[in-house]
Amino acid sequence: MKDVQLDPGEESTYECFDCGTVVIALAPEACPNCGADMRNRRTPIE
Incomplete structure (x- = not known):
């Protein structure tokens, strides 16, 4: 896997x-629908 330059x-x-809401943004503080934490989909979860 390649490292992604962010x-x-x-x-x-x-x-x-x-809730699985997907948004395109610079760096959202929280989900616009439920207020939960967001993750950058380009960063893998381990």
Whole structure:
């Protein structure tokens, strides 16, 4: 797997841990639907 170079000024796809909402944004603080934490989908979960 390649390391992904993340650019903090570039929008990425984020997914909510709780409800699964997907948004494209710079870095959302919380899910716009339920307020839960979001994860960057380009960063693998281990």
